[in-house]
Amino acid sequence: MKRRSNRMLLFVMVLFMVVSTITAANVYVVAIGGIHLRSNTDIIDYSENVHIQNEILLARRGDILDRNGIIIAEDVDAYHVYAVLDGRFDETYVSDVEATSAALADYLNAPVEYIRSRLSVSGAYQTYFGIYGRNLSKSQKSELEALGLDGIKFQKTVARNYPFGTFASHLIGFAQAEDENGNGNVLIHGKMGLELGLENRLVGVNGKKQSTVDRYGYVLPGSKVVQVDPVDGYDVTLTLDKGIQEALEAAMFDTRDAFETNKIWGSVMEVDSGKILAWSQWPGFDPNVLNIDDYMNIGSQYAYEPGSTMKTFVYASAIDTGVYNGNTIFDSSPFRMGIKNGQPIRVNKNQSAIAVINNANNKNWGLISLDYGYIYSSNVGIAEILTKVVDTEVYRDYLDDFGFFRPVDTDSIPEVTGSINYQWPVEKLTAGYGQGVTVTMLQMLQAYSAVFSDGTMVKPYVVESISDPKTGNPVYTAETTVVGHPIQEDTAQQLQQLMYQVVYDQKGTGRFYQIPEVNSIAKTGTAQIAVNGSYEADYNLFSVALAIPAENPKIMIYYAFEAEYARNVHSTTSPLQQLMRKITLAYGFTKPTTDPDDNDKPKVFMTSVPFLTNHSLGYADAKCTIAALNCMTIGNGKSVVAQYPLTDKQVLSDQRVLLLTSQENILMPDMTGWSRRDVLAFFALTHVPVTINGEGNVSSQSVAVNTALDASVMVEITLK
Known part of the structure; x- marks a missing residue:
């Protein structure tokens, strides 16, 4: 054993x-x-033939969409074409250099000598074709493959695509793919506009994958694969409306053709919210091909002298401070300016003048009211107000209140702030009609939001929301930002009535902007452009600030262009009329109508206040009946000595018209439900002291109805 x-x-x-x-x-x-x-x-x-393979997992850059979810900018698959030159490592390679050079040069629109040189690189395994062979679309790849060229291959990558081409291009901007380390680590980065400003929201983070593979690229069984998933960028939804944006772009092409313009810019905005529905300029560019002549976003980065659209803010300052009477008559002949105590004054022909202010095209309407000074856009009328009605420093303060000369700060849009020359007396007058003061369209949108509303000024904005593409949940949702209340509601209403007459008066400067579908209000502007320190008579900036519908403005348009044109462009308005029609259709705006099925319902419409001052009560009553106005007599006189609203104003037929007949036997009316505007008008006419508390309409009054009123009675009115 x-x-x-x-x-x-x-x-x-x-x-x-x-x-x-x-x-x-x-x-x-x-x-x-x-x-x-x-x-x-x-x-x-x-x-x-066994090696470690490092693969980049490309992240997706966030989409940019309009308010209705229509894609404005997106990532798409793209391809770089390259050629295999060495047959030892690949059975398909370029064997016929001449034939391949000719075919590629023709398809890639490249010089044949350049393609031939790339295919003849000595000792190279493969070669690329520079800018000619980069970022081919899927269809281009298929077309090139169909040529059947030996050795021609494709490297898949990603590119930024803009489906509508020239579409708010200076606002949207563009983004480009970059290979950060030359190893396929491609990311698309914003280079301009919102693509750049929202880079940290839109850009993704590439992932990576590491694996052990054989010579054919197959992962070895049992080997470890390490993977870090990519993180996609956020999607951004804008306030832009594709249809309105395209209508604005079309208007600019029509304006270009009509006036041979040098530049055009414009925007459409919701009055109450500040949402920008359209924003454009001409010339624009197609971000797919980057045919860019000028990188400046005119709407926010171009400070210009706006001309007569600034007159609105002179009138606003005078009305809001309670010193304005639209019936005041002034001489619209050239304003000869002198100086007294450092302030500008008007001097007669026998006195020495240091400056002369003329109306546009040297027009002279003789003696007209201040109201018509606005309707006709009189420079002399502005000089009259700033020398006799409202102090120039008060006007200067209102410009600050309206947000001029400081950033608007809209959604990372690059901007300039403009400036004002306001040292010398003449500068304090010319600033009133838009010379010696520079603004941006973005500032004008913000300022006019107060004029077209109830005096509330809102910040324009373009980013509606930002959301996570995986969950669809928003990470940011915009809200309306109120930036001030530069004027009272009554002031805004009175300005809107003036702007209604600009469009509907027979001689109003905006009369050609009328369309039958909807009523509008507007202020036009024409400004000579300074070249080398002097103003050119034949080189002008034309603009308009317009809102619809007139009865309750919801949408505003600001539109401007520069052209070597000396005549009145505001008589050729078809480009803007087409834009107005598009907006009217999109929002369902109509002119005021009555309900035929409700005969008891008051019929409300726009009507004109007749001139009743110095006429008998019988005449006044008849005129009020014809115009369907709600007229109220104050005092016990037999004729009208003053009235509110003033003559020829366009008002709603249900607005109260006050007719003062005397300063005696004035009785306290029942003011329940009256607006602040009507209350102020009553006490301004009667010279009875009053204190008004609250906002809204009258809910109570301290003095009983039919109590006799005079200067010794203090009345307190409460609004709710």
Whole structure:
């Protein structure tokens, strides 16, 4: 038994020695010769064809969409074309350089000499074709593949695509793909506009994948794969409306053709919210091809002298401070300016003048009212107000209240702030009609939001929301930002009545902006452009600030252009009329109508206040009846000595018209439900002191109805 155990032990030892010897020999042969003895495999060849593969997992840049979810900017698959030159490593390679050069040059629109030089690089395995072969679309790739060129291959990448081409291009901007390390780590980065300003929201983070693969790129079984997933960028939804934006772009092409303009810019905005529905300029560019002549966003980065659209803010300051009487008559002939106590004054022809202010085209309407000074856009009327009605420093303060000369700060849009020359007396007058003062369209949108509303000024904005593409949940939702209340509601209403007459008076400067579909209000502007320090008579800036519908403004348009044109462009308005029609259709605006099924419902419409001052009460009553006005007599006189609203104003037929007949026997009316505007008008006419508290309409009054009123009675009115 012992002998048998020894033989078994000896056998095991011998077997172990044989196996060890064979293993050692195999290791030796593999180490020295690179051959695996049992399989006869060339280990060197095998190991050289097994390697670690690092793959970049491309992140998606966020989409940019309009308010209705229509894509404005997106990532798309793109392809770089390259050629394999060495047949030792790939069975398909470029074997016919001349034929391939000719075919590629023709398809890529590249010089054939350049393509030939790239295909003739000595010792290269493969070659690319620079800008000519980059970012081909999927359809272009298919077309090139159909040519059947040997050795022509494609590297898949990503590119930014703008489906509508020239579409708010200076606002949207553009983004480009960049290979950050030259190893395929491609990311699309914003270079201009919102693409740049919202870069940290839109850009994604690439992922990576590391694996062990064989010579054919297959992952080795059992090997470890390490992967970090990419993080996509956020989607951004804008306030832009595709249809309105396209209508604005179309208007600019029509304006260009009509006036041979140098530049055009404009915007459409919701009055109450500040949402920008359209924003454009001409010339624009197609971000897909980057045919950019000027990188400046005119709407926010171009400070210009606006001309007569600034007159609105002179009238606003005078009305809001309670010193304005639209019936005041002034001489619209040239305003000869002198100086008294450092302030500008009007001097007569026999006195020395240091400056003369003329109306546009040297017009002279003779004696007209201040109201008509606005309707006709009189520069002389502005000089009259700033020398006789409202102090120039008060006007200057109102410009600050309206947000001029400081940033609007809209959604990372780059902007300038404008400036004002306001040192010398003449500068304080010219600033009133838009010379010596520069503003941006963005500032004008903000300022006019107060004029077209109830005096509330809102910040324009363009980013509606930002959302996570995986969940669809918003990470940011915009809200309307109220930036001030530069004027009272009554002031805004009175300005809107003036702007209604600008459009509907027979001589109003905006009369050609009328369309039958909806009533509008507007202020036009024409300004000479300074070149080399002097104003050019034949080089002008034309603009208009317009809102619809007139009865309750919801949408405003600001539109401007520069052209070597000396005539009145505000008589050729078809480009803007088409834009107004598009907006009217989109929002369902109509002119005021009555309900035929409700005869008891008061019929409300726009009507004109007749001139009743110095006429008998009988005449006034008849005129009020014809105009369907709600007229109220104050005092016990037999004729009208003053009235509110003033003559020829366009008002709603249900607005209260106050007719003062005397300062005696004035009785306190029942003011329940009256507006602040009507309350102020009553006490301004009667010269009875009053204190008004609250906002809204009258809810209570401290003096009983039919109580006699005079200057000794203090009345307190509460609004709710």
